[in-house]
Amino acid sequence: MPPRLRPTRLEYVVDGVRLRAHLSAAALDAAGDPAEQRRRALEILKQALFRGRMIAKERLENGAGGIETARLISGVTDEVVTALYDFTTVHMFRARNPTEGERLGLMAVGGYGRGTLAPFSDLDLLFLRPYKQTAHTESVIEFMLYALWDLGFKVGHASRTVEECVKLSREDYTIRTSILEARRLTGDENLAEELTRRFRAEVVKGTAAQFVAAKLKERDERQDRAGASRYMVEPNVKEGKGGLRDLNTLFWIAQYLHPVAQVDGFVPLEMFDRKEVAAFIRAIDFLWAVRCHLHFATGRPEERLTFDLQPEIARRMGYGDRGDAPAVERFMRRYFLIAKEVGSLTRVFAAKLEAERVKQQPKGISRLLTGRAAPRKKALDAGFHEEGGRLNVDGPKVFETDPVNLLRLFKLADQRDLDLHPDAFTYANRHAALIGPKVRRDPVAAQVFLDILARGRNPQRTLTLMNEADVLGRFVPEWGRIVAQMQFNMYHSYTVDEHTLRAVGVIAEIAAGRLKDDHPLASQIMPLIDDREALFLAMLLHDTGKGGAGGQEKAGARAARQACERLGQDRKRIELVAWLVEHHLVMSDYAQKRDVSDPRTVADFARIVETPERLRLLLVLTVADIRAVGPGVWNGWKGQLLRELYAATEAVFRGGRGSDAAAAVRRHHENAAYDARVRLSAQDKASTAWFQAMEDAYFTSFNDAEVLGHATLAKRAAKEGAAALGRVRPDLNASELVVAAIDRPRLFVDLAAAITGAGANVVGARVFTSRKGQALDVFYVQDVTGAAFGADSPRTLERLAASLEAAGRGEPVKVEAKKISDLGRAAAFAITPTVMLDNDASEVSTVVEASGRDRPGLLAALAKPISDAGLSILSAHIDGYGERAVDAFYVVDADGRKVTDAKQMSGLKAGLMQALEAAETPPGVKPRANLQKARASVAR
The missing domain is CATH 1.20.58 (Methane Monooxygenase Hydroxylase; Chain G, domain 1)
Structure with missing residues (x-):
């Protein structure tokens, strides 16, 4: 990792005094021409803003911390905004003898109020007035907003009086939270002080429990929207579970309970022990660094670590390959370990809130603890008790005396279906290191663990708690090695x-x-x-x-x-x-x-x-x-x-x-x-010849009713050249399309191309050929969402069946050529195509397995070289693993035998490899990031 750098002094980045002097000079040079004054001022401010951001970017890429970068960007923005305010009120709309109503204060609120900004974060501003808006203040605000928009800021703003701020804060927790973080930038100092004083006295005082409940409920709803697991492999750095917003929630609650005057004191650190303080600083610094890198890499306020961005962010943060571990997986594991620490910090913080009696009972938010008697304690097993509907311990000595109690805690919680008290979780997390070699080989501990795993009421929930408390990884070191481990592919979601x-x-x-x-x-x-x-x-x-x-x-x-x-x-x-x-x-x-x-x-x-x-x-x-x-x-x-x-x-x-x-x-x-054959021939004498001509494998694949339906389809195909029938199979989560046609070269290729042209995906196919030269091909298809194709639109399925009939008769297949110009997230993955021919996997045919980058039309593209080689496909088995497709074909030569000719096999491999390589990134398209080491096999 790059060495840490000393913090940059702001005046070395943007000198506010010099910036204001340049603005004044520009205003004087263009005196009498307001449009030219504005143009020159914006140019000066753009240069200052650009310089500040580029210095922040350079320092970040050379090892500066995330918090340092976010504060540097915030500081640069402060200078630009306050300089613009001075320019507006001095040169554009100067009130030489300002009245009481023309007083105006400018405050940063929301995240900007905390003094931390990502490169493309929204700018939240509060224009504070003493009374109703005057023409002067309206002109100042309008000029500033248009100027800020022209500078490229996305501005969230409000213009209110102190009274309006207090009133709205009582009614709306979002407004209350934004003002909680308010910080004066410039303008009337008395107005800012009055807002702070009245807000604490009239809004904050006596409302801690309600605020805590509202913020925790808001957090839960946000996590549900962003993905309940903090281990989603494309996490949202800002909104996701274990992300910055979780840490912000801790800050808001801490600030509400223990107001601090300086931004540097944003969390009362006495609430945590030394280990937890270090974890908090480490987590917030890392997450801010990731967020700033994301913004700089994309040039927009991107908050999601998508697959195509992960390798680039890993590179920017100094991660390299190590052994078999690619840089991107090492970086993402670090990210998820940080997210895990954020979860532990949240629980520790909850325990402190519990002790201060401001948090509500875990079940429901309708009753407040404030003013109520302390929860009653109910003794359970030695060292454990139930408190307020949750399992707690009598103190840390419970674990120090017998470390096996670290496992018993979770077993008892599972048996009695109790949530863990935050104190119990905190003690377990802090004492997990007591689980050493002796405890891991203790037969009693092993039995407790197996009771949780194999006989528990809810082993997933219990093991998840053990994992978050670091108990599971300590007790089973093999498990500890895969905690927060990520697989860099689009197949796995966690x-x-x-x-x-x-x-x-x-x-x-x-x-x-x-x-x-x-x-x-x-x-x-x-x-x-x-x-x-x-x-x-x-x-x-x-x-x-x-x-x-x-x-x-x-x-x-x-x-x-x-x-x-x-x-x-x-x-x-x-x-x-x-x-x-x-x-x-x-x-x-x-x-x-x-x-x-x-x-x-x-x-x-x-x-x-x-x-x-x-x-x-x-x-x-x-x-x-x-x-x-x-x-x-x-x-x-x-x-x-x-x-x-x-x-x-x-x-x-x-x-x-x-x-x-x-x-x-x-x-x-x-x-x-x-x-x-016996049963069906007796039912339909006219179909006897067709039944007798079909191969044995066909009759073991379908029931009597299906075979009779196929026979009817085959009769129609004999007259019309081809016939097709489609039906939705809810039991298979796919639609079944049966095509009967006279067998010919490239028949399978044309049918697969028609399916691709309709926007369907083949998940399985079976090909049967009668001894009289009639083909019966059965395809199972889904739509792009993974649902049965045409399940919600019968006419769509009918149109596909008609298209297959036309293709079966040899009519040209109309497939709109779609140029692949952007692989999106899949561009991040380097896929090594592979082709394998196996003559041992089947008694009668050669199994061809082709693996490479998935794309629309791949099945038809792979079927073409097989057909060109003079081979017949007996069955196709299509599977996908995210960005990689693995297709297997059972093929025979013109004599119905395995492929054994070395020249023919070599030509087939070359043709299949060419089809697979065509699925890679097209020429001229450069992915944002690529995994340096290509993987020869898919990780599943």
Whole structure:
């Protein structure tokens, strides 16, 4: 990190005396020409403002602190604003004999009142009058506002009397808060002093409890709007949980309770111990530095750390790559650790407010503590008591005497469904370091921890509290290494620890039977799982290998073994947990990237899983892992794929194991296909020939009603050249489009292009070809929001079906060429395209897996080189991980066999790589920031 610099003296940046002299000289030179006087004054002020901002920017990039930068910018702005006021009142609208009504005071309010400004922050000003507005004061205010707007400021302003300020402050907490921070800039000093005096005496006095309640309620509502978690991976530095506004809320409350005259004394530090004072200063300085960098980098008041900005801000703040940890991930982890500290500070502050009896009861804000008797205490376990509906401890000695009580605190809170008293949380946070090697190997401590994790009422909430108090990371060091860790991709919405806690919560919800509608199979098999502790331990530890040596899965298995051995688990459970952690991505990979109707897919998966118990554990683990990635990631389509793989694998376990698995699946499919042909041929004699010509895999993929519908579609296609039918499948969270057509080269390419042209996204496709040369292609599509395409507009789905019929007949596909000129947030990511050909993954076909940057039309672009190589696509499996797409195709050559010719394989790879590389940033488009080290595989 760059060395810290000494604070810059303001007169070295903007000399106020010289600035006023230049303005006076300009006014005298253009005397008699008000327009020219104004133009010259604005030019001088613009130069001063620009110089001040550039000096602040340069110093910030060379290691100056965030607070120092924000105060320097505020100081520069003070000089410009006050110089403009002097110019206005002396040279433009001078009152040579001012009357009482022409007195005017100018005050900074809001954030500007605190003396801190980001480069493009709004400027909040209060023009203070003694009486109603006069023509003179109106002219002064109007001139200043227009001038400030011309200088590029976004000004929030008000013109009020002292009486109006007091009255409105009583009625509106926003106005009250802004005046709480009021700071005189220039103008009538007596008016400013009168406002301060009357505000404290007539507004603040006796209203502390109401103000605290209003500010805390406002904070909760703001966090709900900005994202309830402080671990959203694109955080809002100003408004998000753990951001600057949370620290501002502490300031407002502290200032309301303990008014201070100087800005430097913005928080009564006696409310915190030395460690907490350092954390407060560290947090506010870091967040202000990030905010100022954001403004300078974008040239606008940007408050959100989006993916495209994160690498650039990391670079500006001096972060570099270290080992396998990219600079951007190191920077963002620092950000989230700071946000975590802000949360702890908030709780400590709440505890102090509790002691001063100004904060309301945690449940509801209708009753105030002021004037009430102290909350009654109810004794619980030794050292613990209930106080005002919350769990508290008898004092810090409870933890000093027996550190295991640091865990018992959270178990008791969970058992009795009690919130933690702020004092209890503060004591736990301050004494978390008491958890050392001895406590980590204590069997009693291990049992308490497992009771919380696997048998708790609400393990997600309890573990979150433990994480924020630093207890969880101390007790499970493997967990401590992933706290606040970020994965720099667009797939994950949360940090690693937040994602994991949410996943634990999903399993608990499934176990409690509260997700039967969303996850019927997982809810059904959950009671059949023999070892729930192994499941919860595996979920808690499944991502502890992120960034570890040997890859996430191997490193995670090592970490899981270490943690379980320290917790005193038996060897059988240790190996089961380690196996689950190492293989926690296997089921989603097989379900989403492989063809479950292919016997080899199920046989290989069954060979990995080995036992029905592992299969059950892996299903629940996979469901929870996907669902906890972020909003909208889980859907019915993924659920159906997992259910199909589970059912097929379970059938293998009933019919055979190991080397018999493939044979068992094949027998099952052959029998199912034969039975289907017999039943359907008996129902519709006219379709017998079509049924007999279809391949076996087709009949295992659809029920009788669907097959009959397809047969009808195929008859129409034989007459008209092609036929298509669409329907919404709410169970799959997708729409199903079935196209029957005469098979020909590039048929799949044309159909995929038509779907892209309609603005739909393909999430899965199956291709069947009869022995008589008729193709039946089935596509599952969603709209750009991830919902079933055309779910709200049947005509949209009908138009797509008509377009597919036209494409099936070989008519030109009308696709509007869309030039990709801006990849937006995705431009921040360097994606290394990869192509893999696998002849071992299927008994009858070659599996082609192509991975690269996602974009509209990618499926058609990838299908084209496959078709150009003379290959037929049997099925396509499309999956996305944020900015990266992973598409798998099952292909055969013209003779219906695997691709084995080396020249043909090489040409196919080259064509696919060319299609993937075309999805990268177009020529001439330079992303704002790029990850220096390209990733060859997607992090999930």
